[in-house]
Amino acid sequence: MPDASLPARTRQALRAAQLYYLQDLTMEAIARELGTSRSSVSRLISHARDTGLVEITIHSPLDSAGRLEEALRTAHGVAAHVVPVPDDATEVDRLDRVAMTAAHLVGGFVDENQVIGLAWGSTMTAVSRHLVPRATHGTSIVQLNGAGNLRTSGILYASELLRRFGDAFGAEVEQFPVPAFFDDPATREALWRERSVRRILALQGRMDVAVFGIGSPFADVPSRVYQGGYLERADYAALSRDHVVGDVATVFYRADGSTGGIALNARGTGPDFAVLRRAPRRVCVVSGRAKLPALRGALAAGLVTDLVVDEGTARALVDEPAAEASRRPR
Secondary structure, three states: OOOOOOOHHHHHHHHHHHHHHHOOOOHHHHHHHHOOOHHHHHHHHHHHHHOOOOOOOOOOOOOHHHHHHHHHHHHHOOEEEEEOOOOOOOHHHHHHHHHHHHHHHHHHHOOOOOEEEEOOOHHHHHHHOOOOOOOOOOOEEEEOOOOEOOOOOOHHHHHHHHHHHHHHHOOEEEOOOOEOEOOOHHHHHHHOOOHHHHHHHHHHHOOOEEEEEOEOOOOOOOOHHHHOOOOOHHHHHHHHHOOEEEEEOOEEEEOOOOOOOOHHHHOEOOOOHHHHHOOOEEEEEEOOHHHHHHHHHHHHOOOOOEEEEEHHHHHHHHHHHHHHHHHOOO
8 A cells, every 4th residue: 555654646656557457457447446536546647656656667679779778688688779860860969869768777776775876077067967767865976976067066057966866865965066077187186185185085985876878079069178178189189199099987988998098087087987997887878879989888898887879879889890700801
């Protein structure tokens, strides 16, 4: 029976959802049982879905998305969640659809007494708008990288993103109020010895779930680190010399997933990939084929356990290796 301490509307929505999904009653039959109208039952069931009382999961190995998910699991060892999106969709609409799926998926991964690591960026901001509230106990949301630059402290931007996640899961929020990049690596080394900073770094080291997008200088929806005043012309030149294809939480990497010798990483504030890989679940959210080089690098680095990706990008990720193999001299 529904908990009597729950609000009346929530109790009704839960009862209606149980009758509809578990007992397979029609809306008309539910209306009679609850003494209400059919339209009211429909609204109650919608309320149950919107508030996370009901989660709907579709498993279909027969459609193209299902085949792509299996292909990605085989090729890259990740649990892929392919989002059907029309090929003619705008990049903004594509991102929004992927973000909506990711938001529902992340809600199922967050549990009691966990540490959730969150990287800021355009993709995570989109995900935060679609989170379904679900209260947890003893859970913390920790910021993975600093957000300040020469134009702004970044606190308002990062705090809004963190607040949405914290509010959705009833979690404590742990901000990381440092620049995205230090001017001098020695400054970072000194600050990293401070006890207040070490506390945040220790939380990052205990992450149960990490949630992040992938930064790419090639994306049609610009990654925030590449268009928010975080990098100067000299930085772009250095990234080009170091053959960088993308970043995760402002840690840059090459096509093979390597990070060593990339000068800007000595000044960055994101977690080392060895720290990130310690998180048992690492949810990567990607939208748009322009991010393919960056996605391949992240997969090569072993950063991803769960991948949420639009169908067109997933198809390109699966098809390109075969196409490259066919072009090699025999």
